[in-house]
Amino acid sequence: MPLVTVYIPTRNRYDLLKRAVLSCLAQTHKNLEIIVVDDGSDAVIQQQVMQLSQLDPRISVILQNEPVGACAARNRAIAIASGEFLAGLDDDDEFTPERIESLLELFQNNPTRSFVSSGYIIKTASGQILTSNKGAREIDLNALLFANVVGNQILTKTYYLRDIGGFDINLPSCQDYDTWIRLVERFGSGQRCHQTSYIVHQDHGSERISNHMRRRQGYEYLFNKHQHLMNESQKASQRFYQLLYTQRPGLLALLKAAPYSQMLVALKVYLLRKIGYDI
Known part of the structure; x- marks a missing residue:
């Protein structure tokens, strides 16, 4: 069985982090290395985080005295990972056992x-x-330049992430999306399966790693960074998604901004927000 390294950046969210770590320990694939990078938590929290390494010898904890951001924390774990493969996990989320x-x-x-x-x-x-499950498919660069059809976490080879330089620490949001684009541009298409094996928790009061206030800057940076790869249809799609996920426009404004192929997306997101989903 190949060794898989799971990296988890965290800051001042011990209870949520512990749930994430326990979901790693519950994996049916047992050959794991779990690297927790504490990004400058308060001293009391860091003491609690250190205790997680006593739960299982597969867990290692890195403490950073000052916060440097989730991307830099991820990159530190990627640099020391022993696994042939890498998988990411946000500290407020969890894996299903078979992921x-x-x-x-x-x-x-x-x-x-x-x-x-x-x-x-x-x-x-x-x-x-x-449940967000768009089915099994190949994810090529053309599709990715229209929208993030991947999600926020993947499994890839450690060498691949190191080769592209890890996560871009200059991005205030959309760091995952940017990384997937660079992976596909460098190493070819990705593959999505039909299972749903990642749980995103919005059922807590803590700030998620990426919040609404940083999204606009992230989308603008992402667009400027990769627009040289995009055709006009892809640029229009990116402008639509920037509006969709950085503001809360009404239905008419959404439909007016949406390319024809994204009309159903605009309607679905608007209706889900109306009934209380934070997307």
């Missing part, structure tokens, strides 16, 4: 892919559950 095993199997069945990913489940503060 690593199913993604490894998918990668082994598609060895020329640059990464593999899955659908995900969103749990909201109001107790609602939303």
Whole structure:
């Protein structure tokens, strides 16, 4: 069984972090290395985080005295990872037990892919559950330049992430999306499976790693960085998604801004927001 390194950046969210770590320990694939990078938590919290390494010898904890951001924390874990493969996990989210095993199997069945990913489940503060699963498909550069059809976490080869320089620390948001674009540009298409094996928690009061206030700057930076790769249709799609996810426009404004192919997306997101989903 190949060794898989799971990296988890965290700051001042011990209780949420512990849930994330326990979901790693519950994996059906047991050959894991779990690297927690504490990005400058308060001293009391860092003491608690250090205790996580006593739960299992597969867990290692890195403490940073000052916060440098989630991307830099991820990059530190990537630099020291021992696994042939890497998988990311946000500290407020969790894996389903079969996630690593199913993604490894998918990668082994598609060895020329640059990464593999899955659908995900969103749990909201109001107790609602939303499943995002767009089905199995190849994810090529053309598709990625229209929209982030991957999600926020993948499984890939450690060498691949190191080769592209890890995550861009200058991005205030959209760091994952930027990384997927660079992976596909460098190493070819990714592959998404039909399973939903990642749980996104919006059912807590803590700030998520990327919040609404940083999204606009992130989308603008991402667009400027990669627009040389985009055709006019892709640029229009990116402008639509920037409006969709950085503001809360009304239905008429959304439909007016949406390219024809994105009309259903605009309507779906608007209706989900009306009934309380934070997307």
